[in-house]
Amino acid sequence: MTSPITRRSFLRAGAAAGGAVVATGCAAEVPGESVDTDPMSEVAFISHIGAWQPGIVTPAPRHAIVVAFDTTATDRDRLREMLTALSVEVDLLTSGTPAGPGDPLFPPPDNRITGITPEPDDLTVTVALGASIFDHRFGLAAHAPRQLAAMPMFPNDRSDPGRTHGDLLIQICSQREIVAHHSLRRLMLATRGWLTLRWMQAGFQELNTLGPGRTSTRNLLGFKDGTANLDTHDSPTVHRYIWVSADDDEPEWTVGGTYMVSRIIRNRVEFWDRTPLVTQELIIGRKKESGAPLSSDDEAATPEFDDAGEVTPLSAHIRLANPRTPGSERNLILRRGFNYANGFSTDGQLDQGLLFVCFQRSLSDGFLAVQARLDGEALEEYIRPEGGGFFFVPPGRTVAGEPFAAGLLRTTDLAP
Structure with missing residues (x-):
């Protein structure tokens, strides 16, 4: 016992x-x-x-x-x-x-x-x-994380x-x-x-x-x-993109911590389910069945981002979120989201979506930079962020x- x-x-x-x-x-x-x-x-x-x-x-x-x-x-x-x-x-x-x-x-x-x-x-x-x-x-105002x-x-x-x-x-x-x-x-x-x-x-x-x-x-x-x-x-990736470093312009107590973004993003699933498959794949930039880029059959393959957008549309979600350019490399974030299903709303529509969670060393270089590129993307017609917030995870x-x-x-x- x-x-x-x-x-x-x-x-x-x-x-x-x-x-x-x-x-x-x-x-x-x-x-x-x-x-x-x-x-x-x-x-x-x-x-x-x-x-x-x-x-x-x-x-x-x-x-x-x-x-x-x-x-x-x-x-x-x-x-x-x-x-x-x-x-x-x-x-x-x-x-x-x-x-x-x-x-x-x-x-x-x-x-x-x-x-x-x-x-x-x-x-x-x-x-x-x-x-x-x-x-x-x-x-505590004088000791707040600089970007919070x-x-x-x-x-x-x-x-x-x-x-x-x-x-x-x-x-x-x-x-x-x-x-x-x-x-x-x-x-x-x-x-x-x-x-x-x-x-x-x-x-x-x-x-x-x-x-x-x-x-x-x-x-x-x-x-x-x-x-x-x-x-x-x-380890180098984790330290470069996630954890606040002593070299950052941040209070000393924040070293080893990270910025956290949580977003409740509702999906208009009924509308999405009536959208042709080819349109869905062009909006996302990946094949629905395999998860592969439009230019490959391998899920892990690097997407082909041609200048004209004939292979991967210029407006594709994966292209805007991560353009894979030398300038955008600093904007990488660790995504750790989950699906959610909250029944249905008073208008008779399913309340389902993404509990988006991400972690990053810098809000300005991370989520905020990515979100700025996504502003106006084609996917916005099918999603509606309804809540969440910015937070700092102490070490x-x-x-x-x-x-x-x-x-x-x-x-x-x-x-x-």
Whole structure:
């Protein structure tokens, strides 16, 4: 029989062990590195102690929940308490530590929707800060990431204010959907005195492994997505495009962090399903069945971007998103999105689309540059962004129980 473990004893053990990973039957993630396994065949308890947070270069799983909160904290001490409570609960969830029985006269410490004994499921919890956390409330404005701001309204956006922005964003990823929901409820229970829900979106995907560090999936337009994504197993690539460096014009505490963009992009699927296949392929720039560029039968082949646009139209999505020119090379981003299906809207149309998520070292060189090229593309007729926001993911934690954004707290003379 497994003896119950309290939060206090867990923190003592975690500090002594240096944040060791508990794994079952497979290789576990080295702190700061991605898991070198097929995410579809093996699962693990993934360490949340390392140079950067997991859930970014970690192999993408089948399910995700992205949830934004506003904080009711009114001063920096309460903010620190919230970030510490969140850290403790994340460590319990991701280590496979079973919750104790608790006092039957009080609410149970665990909702038990995944059973009594936690099982490995590639669970990751990624915590990011919104621009509003750096407003007047906490005196953090001077320490904000230089490029962090509220997400603007782009020309094709129809953003709902109730599904946009937030003080704090949490991305929960797992192989089983119920594990993500279990974790969300645990995190909300642990932070109920500091956080209120602002918006959330659940997502899903089916993965095709292209090789170490690279997978593709099909979006709800029926096309393969992720074929030309960054290789997260390539260390120079990861450091060049994802992690903030000491050489960047950024506050010191941000080094090892990354900018995160989340967008809820609704697809007009009924309209798309009535569009001829040849038109769909010209709009995207790839063959629907194989995912190959229009110039090839190989999904992994480099697209042919002829000057006249006779092979790949000048307006094709893949050509605008990544023109593959020397000048556009600096604009590469790590995409880590999911499909979503929210039933249907009051107009009788299916509410389905893309929970777009990307990570980059620089917002201006990354998402904003790509979005500027996509402005007015043919695909806009079939999609409608309705929410999301810009956030900054602080670097990883060095010991269990250390608050998220500990470097920021130290910078502002708040001892973690």
